[in-house]
Amino acid sequence: MSTLEIKNLHASVETPEGTKQILKGVDLTIRSGETHAIMGPNGSGKSTLAYSIAGHPKYTITEGEVLLDGEDVLEMSVDERAKAGLFLAMQYPVEVPGVSVSNFLRTAKTALDGEAPKLRTWVKDVKSSMENLRMDPSFAERNVNEGFSGGEKKRHEILQMELLQPKVAILDETDSGLDVDALRIVSEGVNRVKEDTGLGVMLITHYTRILRYIKPDFVHVFVDGRVAEEGGPELAERLEAEGYDRFLASA
Amino acid sequence: MTTTDHSQATADAAHTDGAVIPEGSRGERFTSFDVDAFEQPTPRDEDYRFSALRDLAPVLDQADAPVDGAEYDVQAPEGVSTGTLAIGEAPRGTVLVPEDRIAAIASAGTAEALHVKVPADAQVTEPIRVAITGKAASRSHIVIETGTHAEATVILEHRGTGAHAGNVEVIVGDGSQLEIVSLQQWDDDAVHGGTHHARVGRDATYKHVAVSLGGKAVRLAVTAEYGGTGGSAELLGLYYSDSGQHLEHRTFIDHNAPKCHSNVAYKGALAGKTARSVWIGDVLIRAAAEGTDTYELNRNLVLTDGARADSVPNLEIETGEIEGAGHASATGRFDDEQMFYLRSRGISEEKARKLVVRGFFADLIQQIGVPEVEAGLMREIDLELEHFEEEYAEETE
């Protein structure tokens, strides 16, 4: 059992116009096996929350805490956070020229485990994960995210999640840009990992369609840098029908 | 069609790009075997304004030049003949006539030039090796020649210390294929200047690879012209400049014949406050060179503040009847987003940097096509990075 606790998190970013406060007191707790959907308007700070937890150097934490099983995540370097069990599937995965997917995956797995994976089982694991995600084997030899379509990048993120086996994963708009088949395939991937490892999931999305495949236990409405309302799956339906006006007016 | 691709160029204060307007055409440069015909350069001279002039002094000073040349160790596989050529003894001096003082000094300071000749139709699969070991002041001139339809690879290794002025004069026979790899693996205090100039025969294929990792100051002119139609010249370069290093490469493709192809690709990484690199890439397409196809590229990866890369592509076109001509030049800071992505998967900062830098060079290294050189280079880059990690740890302590 793992618990990710986000307490009163404030974060800012430096812009040419000065310091901009984006997160304004986020409280959220995610336990193993739970799925938390985060929905909110563009620019409300969802990706900032994801990046802040993962430790992106662009964002400065000005107040608050992030704890994973009681350990202070904010004290950890980016790679230490991954080693502690955090994973971020990015909204815009980065291209890394000249580094093949297979080299990247093996290097990451070795770094996380502290030793190289057993070759035979590893090759098998990679192969079956790629098959499950309907990724052509040729992707293993391609450079990381280079020339990948939007949907291929997202599958590649979930491939990493499946192979690296984190405790808590933050999926930042993993569903955006996926066609209906890919959405199902990627969702099945997430559910498979949840079942196998008891993964806790923070699912950032704009659409309820992914929530038909990945059932959320909680839905949080994210507005202006904080959680404005919490509820069950029914809240997502209501948001889709009504939009965010109700929250924006009060924000 | 003429294309000028600058789309990838990033704005960077430490990056000069295209600011130079050459005096007269690149093709009309003064040439002479007489050292004194070239004045001592000053920082105001266009050809030296980016150079480490003070460090290069020993290769610009004729008085320092011994007449015994340099120490070579030559390993030539069967079928390859080696000998010497005195000053004025053809083919020496038929292709390379010095264009600058350093080349003139290298030429005049070498009484007996090494002559490596691959006879017509010979297919030499094993590389020919020439190891040059620097001493206090050394001069060399090497003539490499392939006969018609011959195939060969030559690896020149430069090691040791001192000040070395060295020329390589290359005659690529019609229909032949020649690759020259010049490795600059000098000690930290070495100084190296010189010109590698080739004439690429009709339908011949020439590849020159300059790898500059060591040395305090390196200034290499790598140039090519054509001896007939259908020739292809590829100039590849890779450099890694640490603090205190000044690595300069000046490429020039003289498209003087129709239907020839050229490709220039130089990539460099710079790490350390006083790391410097210079790439000047000249291409001249003369009126006669109809059907020319040329592209040149320079990319620099700056790992730390203070390092400076100058990159100046320069394309002169005297005919509109060409296949294509383009250039790209970009100097980029080390990409934080790539680092973040890799590190968010648990990969340490040091390892992530290694992956990114190796990745930056990977496509270029794959183009070398000599397996032992490719493998050795990856190891060398890893070593450079390990050195960087030590320095970096000290700097950030």
Ligand SMILES: Nc1ncnc2c1ncn2[C@@H]1O[C@H](COP(=O)(O)OP(=O)(O)OP(=O)(O)O)[C@@H](O)[C@H]1O
């Ligand atoms: N580096 C930055 N410089 C300036 N502004 C930034 C920076 N990073 C984020 N912001 C701003 O912070 C706000 C929150 O951005 P963020 O990407 O977290 O939103 P989001 O909720 O993920 O939006 P979307 O739904 O469009 O993905 C936006 O107004 C954005 O422009």
Ligand SMILES: [Mg+2]
């Ligand atoms: Mg976002």
